[in-house]
Amino acid sequence: MRYVKLLRDGKPVWGVLKGELVRTLAGEPFQGVCYDGETLPLEACRLLAPCGEHPKLVCVGKNYYEHAMEMGEGVPERPMLFMKGANAVNHPEGGICAPGFVKRLDYEGELAFVIKRRAKNVRPEEYDKYILGYTCLNDVTARDIQKGDGQWTRGKSMDGFAPMGPVLTDEADPADLAIETRLNGVVVQAGRTSQFMTRVPELLAFITASMTLEPGDVVSTGTPAGVGPMKAGDTVEVEIQEIGILRSHIQ
Numbered sequence: 001m002r003y004v005k006l007l008r009d010g011k012p013v014w015g016v017l018k019g020e021l022v023r024t025l026a027g028e029p030f031q032g033v034c035y036d037g038e039t040l041p042l043e044a045c046r047l048l049a050p051c052g053e054h055p056k057l058v059c060v061g062k063n064y065y066e067h068a069m070e071m072g073e074g075v076p077e078r079p080m081l082f083m084k085g086a087n088a089v090n091h092p093e094g095g096i097c098a099p100g101f102v103k104r105l106d107y108e109g110e111l112a113f114v115i116k117r118r119a120k121n122v123r124p125e126e127y128d129k130y131i132l133g134y135t136c137l138n139d140v141t142a143r144d145i146q147k148g149d150g151q152w153t154r155g156k157s158m159d160g161f162a163p164m165g166p167v168l169t170d171e172a173d174p175a176d177l178a179i180e181t182r183l184n185g186v187v188v189q190a191g192r193t194s195q196f197m198t199r200v201p202e203l204l205a206f207i208t209a210s211m212t213l214e215p216g217d218v219v220s221t222g223t224p225a226g227v228g229p230m231k232a233g234d235t236v237e238v239e240i241q242e243i244g245i246l247r248s249h250i251q
Helices: 063-068 122-131 143-149 202-210
Strands: 002-008 011-018 021-025 034-041 046-048 058-062 080-084 106-107 109-115 131-138 162-169 178-183 186-192 218-220 229-230 233-240 244-251
Touching: 002 021, 002 131, 011 034, 046 122, 046 162, 109 178, 109 186, 109 233, 122 131, 131 233, 131 244, 162 244, 202 218
Parallel strands: 058 218
Antiparallel strands: 002 011, 002 046, 002 162, 011 021, 021 034, 058 080, 106 229, 109 131, 109 218, 131 162, 178 186, 178 233, 233 244
C-alpha cells in the first residue's frame, strides 16, 4: 500500500493513495487499514510527514562507505546511531529555517522507514513484520554546529530539520533502490541502498537490541556521498526509486 498523512478539518488523518485519489482511514494504519468512506483528490490535500504524532527518530551516520570517507573520520566498525527530536519533523513542501547563528546548513538525502508495531530484539529475518513502509527523508544538518559541539544532538535536532514523505509505501524493496538528491534541479547526491554498510534487516536488529521502537517511530538509514550546503531561496529534492520525491524549501 501507499500511505499518506494529511490535514483534514484541522486534524491529521491517514489515507491510502490510489492513483490520484486518497481513500482516508478511520484511524492510524499501525493496527490495520479501516477506511472511513471518504475519498479526496490528492491535489487538494495538504500532506503531512507520514509518521507518528510524537516519534523517536533514530538515524544512522556513515552507512555508505564513500560518505564515511568524505567526512574524514574513518569508517565505523558498527552502525553509528544518533537521535533527532520529534520537534525536527517537517512536512513535504515545508520550509526549512535555521537559526541565524548557523553558518552552514547541509542536505542529506536518505531512505527512512516507519515502525508498525512495538519492536524489541528483532531478528533480521523477521524485520519486515515491524515496518509499515518506506519514505524519503532529508537529514538536515547544521554542519558547523555539529563539528563545533563535538557531538551531534544540537546540529541535527533543530526545529524542522527532518522533512519526510510525502508517500510511505510497503511496496518498495529496500535492498537496492536508487536515491538521488537535487539542489535547485542539479544532482548533488546519487547512490543505491545496495551500498549500505549495514542493511535494513541487520540495522533494525542492531537498534532494537538496545532500545524499544514504538509504532510511528522513524529510522533513517544514512546518506550517500555528496553532502553539501543549502542557503535561503534554495529548493532541495530527495527522490527514491519506487517511493517518490520529497521537496523542501530553504528559508
